[in-house]
Amino acid sequence: MPYRKIAEEALAEWRDADRRLSNMTPDDPDWQSVFVLRELAQARYQEAVDSARAEHLPEPPPFEDVAEGP
Numbered sequence: 001m002p003y004r005k006i007a008e009e010a011l012a013e014w015r016d017a018d019r020r021l022s023n024m025t026p027d028d029p030d031w032q033s034v035f036v037l038r039e040l041a042q043a044r045y046q047e048a049v050d051s052a053r054a055e056h057l058p059e060p061p062p063f064e065d066v067a068e069g070p
Contacts, residue, residue, distance in 0.1 A: 007048035
């Protein structure tokens with residue numbers, strides 16, 4: 001999967017988890033699992049940024065309209 005798609009998906013998951021956490025308190029039964037999902041999404045996003053830098057490609061976001069590498 002290209003880094004751009006990974007970054008877009010991770011960012012969407014990160015934002016969704018943030019939104020969900022904003023409606024919860026730490027004593028909610030699902031709070032910890034949503035918190036972990038947010039942390040994992042942040043890590044996936046950072047990996048995509050690091051990959052883009054390593055390949056000298058545009059960093060997410062914003063994405064420029066350029067062809068992605070292999």
